Amino acid sequence: xxxxxxxxxxxxxxxxxxxxxxxxxxxxxxxxNWGLSFRQEGAAPIGPASAEQLKxxxxxxxxxxxxxxxxxxxxxxxxxxxxxxxxxxxKKHNISAAFFLVGNYIEKNADLVRRMVDEGHIVGNHTMHHxxxxxxxxxxxxxxELTDLEELFRQTTGRELPKYYRPPQGIYSEQNLxxxxxxGYRTVFWSLAYVxxxxxxxPTAEQAYAKLLxxxxxxxxxxxxxxxxxxxxxxxxxxxxxxxxxxxxxTLEDLYAAQ
Numbered sequence: 605x606x607x608x609x610x611x612x613x614x615x616x617x618x619x620x621x622x623x624x625x626x627x628x629x630x631x632x633x634x635x636x637n638w639g640l641s642f643r644q645e646g647a648a649p650i651g652p653a654s655a656e657q658l659k660x661x662x663x664x665x666x667x668x669x670x671x672x673x674x675x676x677x678x679x680x681x682x683x684x685x686x687x688x689x690x691x692x693x694x695k696k697h698n699i700s701a702a703f704f705l706v707g708n709y710i711e712k713n714a715d716l717v718r719r720m721v722d723e724g725h726i727v728g729n730h731t732m733h734h735x736x737x738x739x740x741x742x743x744x745x746x747x748x749e750l751t752d753l754e755e756l757f758r759q760t761t762g763r764e765l766p767k768y769y770r771p772p773q774g775i776y777s778e779q780n781l782x783x784x785x786x787x788g789y790r791t792v793f794w795s796l797a798y799v800x801x802x803x804x805x806x807p808t809a810e811q812a813y814a815k816l817l818x819x820x821x822x823x824x825x826x827x828x829x830x831x832x833x834x835x836x837x838x839x840x841x842x843x844x845x846x847x848x849x850x851x852x853x854x855t856l857e858d859l860y861a862a863q
Contacts, residue, residue, distance in 0.1 A: 633657045633781075635738050638665070638774030638793050648821045649795055658793070659863065661781035665793035667823030668862045673854045674820065674846060676701040677794065678830040679770065681734055683713045684803065686836035691716075693839045695723060699853045702792070703830065704730035704770040707753055714760045721761050726856055728768035728792065729753050738777040746783045768792050768856055790860060794827035796820060801829045809838045813845075820846060825859065 633653050640649040651665050658664055667675055676694075680687070680703060694701055703720050705727055710717050720727055731737060732752040740746040750769065757765040769789040771780065776791075784791050798815035800807060807815075812834050820826075828835050854862075 633778045635777035636775070638771070638776065640795065640797075642819055645818045646821055648823060649819075651793065651795070658781075658791070661778075661785045661791060662789070663781055663784075663791035663793065664859060664863060665825060666795045667825060667854070667859050669822045671862070672822050672849075672851045673824075673858070674851050675823075675825045675854050675856060675859045676828070677704065677728075677770075677792065677826060677856075678702070678828050679704045679730060680709050680830045681706050681730070682709055682831065683716065684831040684833070686833055687713075687716050687830045688719075689836045690830055690839055691719060691723060691725075693836075693843065694725070696840065697843045697847070697853075699843065700724045700726070700855050702726040702728050702768065702856050704728040704768075704792075705753075706730045706734045706772075707732040707756055708734075710753070710756050710760055717757070718761055721763060726766050726768060727757060727761075728770055728856075729765060729789065730770050731772055732756070734772040736773065736775050737771050737780050738775050741779065743783055746780065747787060750784070750787055750789065766856075790856075792825065792856060792859075794825045796824045797827040800832040800835055803831060803833070806832060806834045809834065809841075812838055813842070816842060817845060820849070820851065 636652050638652060640651055642649045648666055648669050655666060667673055676699060678701060703725055717727060729750050731749040733749065735749065737746060737749065754765045767789045769784045769791050774793065781791055796819055798812065
């Protein structure tokens with residue numbers, strides 16, 4: 605074999621090893637949609653970015669997997685008549701959840717927002733307009749989506765918005781995560797969700813349980829939509845089932861304290 609060919613082969617092997625090492629170490633974090641791969645019932649799923657990759661940006665999708673703790677979160681782009689019942693159920697179970705809200709929701713549902721705060725729930729930042737934030741490369745434009753919601757929340761409740769951020773539609777980029785971190789935010793993805801957002805095709809209770817019971821896992825960050833009629837109807841029974849499985853419920857403060 606000629607020396608030149610040997611050097612080419614050695615170079616190719618070295619590049620492959622470097623690429624593999626980068627993948628295994630989780631050094632690359634690509635723009636994308638947050639999605640999950642469930643490999644085993646009762647076990648935490650694999651996300652498109654690892655916990656170590658996310659940690660660099662004060663972002664999480666999963667809690668301590670050695671603890672039977674669930675972190676319950678809701679996303680709401682608008683009110684669909686279900687939130688009061690959800691809040692009643694959370695109060696019954698003495699659970700503090702997090703509600704990620706957009707500007708339109710706060711503007712139109714001030715009483716519900718104030719109730720969330722008064723009953724000990726966290727209101728998080730789901731942005732002012734629910735844009736695809738990965739397309740906002742300009743730092744000022746990105747910042748405005750978060751700070752405008754902060755101001756609206758302040759005017760509505762007289763309090764400061766807790767600095768937890770959830771990217772609309774789960775679309776993220778490394779640049780966005782960095783900008784959120786620079787604004788003092790902690791980005792919260794999730795490790796369990798299901799298709800509950802389509803009001804024209806709501807899942808049955810049985811369909812919801814088929815997703816939410818076998819896939820629950822230690823340290824689960826659960827995303828439910830508070831617009832879902834199914835969620836409102838099954839939540840009391842769902843929480844009871846999870847409690848009977850031995851799970852307890854933590855807050856986002858608990859989640860980050862355990863990182």
